[in-house]
Amino acid sequence: MMNDELAKEIEQQALAHGFSACGIISLDDMDGYAKMYEERMENVPESRPFYSRPEMQQITQVKKRFPWAKSLIICTTDYTRYRFPKELRNKFAKAFLLSRDGDTTTELYRKKHDFTRWLTDKGLRWEGGDDTSHLQIGGLRYAAMKAGLGIIRRNNFFYNENGCYVELDGYAIDAECRLYHHAVIRPCSDRCNLCQKACPSHALQGPNKFSPLRCVSFCNTFGLGWNPMKVTDEEMGTWTIGCDACQDACPYNRRKNWDEGEPFPNLEELVPYFDLERLQTAPAEEIIEKVLPKTQEHIFPNQVNRLRESAKRAMKNSLGETLDVRR
Secondary structure: OOOOOHHHHHHHHHHHHHOOOEEEEEEEHHHHHHHHHHHHHOOHHHHHHHHOHHHHHHHOOOHHHHHOEEEEEEEEEEEOOOOOHHHOOOOOOOOHHHOHOOOOOOOHHHHHHHHHHHHHHHOOOOHHHHHHHHHHHHHHHHHHHHHHEEEEOOOOEEEEEOOOEEEEOOOOOOOOOOOOOOOOOOOOOOOOHHHHHHOOOEEEEEEEEEEEHHHHHHHHHOOOOOOOOOOOOHHHOOOEOOOOOHHHOOOOOOOOOOOOOOOOOOOHHHHHOOHHHHHHHHHHHHHHHHHHHOOOOOOOOOHHHHHHHHHHHHHHHHHHHHHHHOO
């Protein structure tokens, strides 16, 4: 039996705990994700070795992994409300540095985890959030789309009314309830390929056509020291952790002035630690304490030297861009 009152209560609690929006879908709604996942491998055959790994395949098997679950909560956190320091732009991806999970001392982090405590106190069995990660719950962008919270655009990112700078969290629960929305968002034009043209390494080849092994963000995080597709230093550009190129090129993101907005908690105080020259020489302990938490477990303590190399490459490319401008 569907529990509409529970669905409304969950939404109210999600909003009270700092989420921007909340939807609740059936696990059956995720059935189409497996087909989309397979199509991605068919569209870009070079991606199959990456996507076909067991730890990746599990994201299409939500029902199998959570046989006790009856619903999937999908919550969004919109971070276009925050300003993003200019010193970090085109070097560090916003999704990492503006994440609620990147600093465990903030009120944002506490409120998110208080939400899961509320789920427990409500008597619900749940799994999800950052405790089991995107890989565990499944395709969060697809889930958010099925919940009616937004759409997936041609750059393969999920968008709400404000753009794609949105963090997603999913929670499988053992209660039967639903909460669908109907976001009215203008779709991409079939003639628009600005995101594809902006991709420096040609990883983005169109809707549902993406090669993760060519992605700059993959190469300077998970792929540190592993570059099977031979992405060049020139293609890596000035990006040190992550990449926002295809997102920043999108017309549906351009209206955001990142000089405006409220400061993200504790971020501006950390700017000096992300200086490219400092990253190359700072003690490993400093990088592990100040920088790595902001990478969302995409870079680990044993990869500090690889991160230094990434910063060195980015600094070299940044100086090259400056010289070109002066000419």
